[in-house]
Amino acid sequence: MKARQIIAGIGAGVSGLAAWDLLQKKHSILRNYPVLGHARFALEFIRPELQQYFIERNWDGRPYDRDTRSIIYERAKGEHGEQAFGTERDVVEEGYEYLTHSSFPVPEPQETPRVRIGGPECTKPYDMALVNVSAMSFGALSANAIRALNKGAAMGGFAHDTGEGGLSKYHEENGGDLVWEIGTGYFGARTKDGAFDPDMFREKAAKDQVKMVSLKLSQGAKPGIGGVLPGEKVTKEIAEIRNVPEGEKCVSPSGHTVFSTPKELIQFIGRMRELSGGKPAGFKMCVSSRHEVLAICKAMLELGSTPDFIIVDGSEGGTGAAPLEFEDHVGTPLTEGLMMWHNALVGSGLRDRVKLGASGKVAGANDVVKVLIQGADFTNLARSMMMAVGCIQAQKCNTDKCPVGVATQSQRRQRAIDIPDKSQRVKNYQASTVSEAVKMMAAMGVTHPSELEPWMLRRIVGRGMSRSYRDLFDWLEEGELVRGSQFKGWARDWEAVTADSFRVKKGAETTPRWKESK
Secondary structure (H helix, E strand, O other), X not given: OHHHHHHHHHHHHHHHHHHHHHHOOOOHHHHHOOOOHHHHHHHHHOXXXXXXXXXXXXXXXXXXXXXXXXXXXXXXXXXXXXXXXXXXXXXXXXXXXXXXXXXXXOOOOOOOOOEEEOXXXXXXXXXXXXXXXXXXXXXXXXXXXXXXXXXXXXXXXXXXXXXXXXXXXXXXXXXXXXXXXXXXXXXOOEOOOOOEOHXXXXXXXXXXXXXXXXXXXXXXXXXXXXXXXXXXXXXXXXXXXXXXXXXXXXXXXXXXXXXXXXXXXXXXXXXXXXXXXXXXXXXXXXXXXXXXXXXXXXXXXHHOOOOOEEEEEOOOOOOOOOOHHHHHHOOOOHHHHHHHHHHHHHHHOOOOOOEXXXXXXXXXXXXXXXXXXXXXXXXXXXXXXXXXXXXOOOOOOOOOOOOOOOOOOXXXXXXXXXXXXXXXXXXXXXXXXXXXXXXXXXXXXXXXXXXXXXXHEEXXXXXXXXXXXXXXXXXXXXXXXXXXXXXXXXXXXXHOOOOOOOOOOOOOOOOOHHHOOO
């Protein structure tokens, strides 16, 4: 009798659902396929998990393939990132890149290379590690994730970029070296009406834990637009950190108010350095156009002043949420942007004064060595550091429902992060990645990143054909732009810009990159 009642109850429930499906007007599938149509929505809901765990191959997942994720997890746990039976990748496929080893490898250096950041105007230079934690704000990441990242940085002796969301107590709690970043909203150093507050900036930048100060011009995931934090997420704590009203929508404007020309940008970087007491000051950007890069270089030359560092963020980067069209179709990829800045600084005769950082999908030791060849002096890692803390690439960062507590403000969810354990994993991952990069360089016959050359990185350009980066791309000589470049495209763009505007001169012509020739 009881079984019949249960069956009758289930039948009534199914009949009621079917009736609702037939009458509702929102979903066409349910109107035509009542009850059964729900199976389609259920499968769609778990599609990312099905794709990631059961369908995708080890080397073709996005944004990070399974092989890359496995290396990060294993190194974070202190395990060997090794694979048996050879590579699964098609090493003759067009676009495949590889590093050239030496028949006479050299011993690994006794000391891990570091990069001194600080030009002639800097009085408190900082020795940067080859691999550091990239810009990720409190608010985007949970308090426990920030704690674990900073404690790992303190244990491993590398830097932790705060992101533009302000200098929080969670960044300071464990004493790791900090790069304090401010963006278009000047969070943590702003007046009530959103303008830059020099006194507030001076007070925080003077802290011993803050080793460098950085101005964010744009970021890889959404270059050209600012972010929005909904009012319901602007808690009392976040409001205090960012100096914004509690419970009100927090908007990062698209552009800055502290400068409008290349000269004003360089002057403001100098002001940041002065307010910080002489610490290295620089900026981060996803590269826009070459003429804007050259205009900034002209501003440096005319003012006789340079930033101490520039962090190049690739369009493939991005830990937060952004409009899909911006993520997929706006901004310059890291390789092109990095080499553009490197060549512009070399051609302007300024490369020895400015250090370049690279940020954008750097995860393995091979990525580190590649970007060093392409012009970087150091690297900043974001998503891979999140994975070291426990991120599983669920891609729910914008929902506040991160299943492992990394990208959420939920107290319940972030309890999953055990700070002593995860900070050790961050330390392990950074140390293992740097160690493997140094080992790779030794196998290539070099003991220091400064010895790397463009010919050491090659790309398959067709079946049976490869070319080195030396032959694939332009490489300017020291001061070449000032003297007159042999590359017509670079020379024309140099003449088309001034230090007083981000736009080309009226009537000037710039050369499309695909038409460049010597």
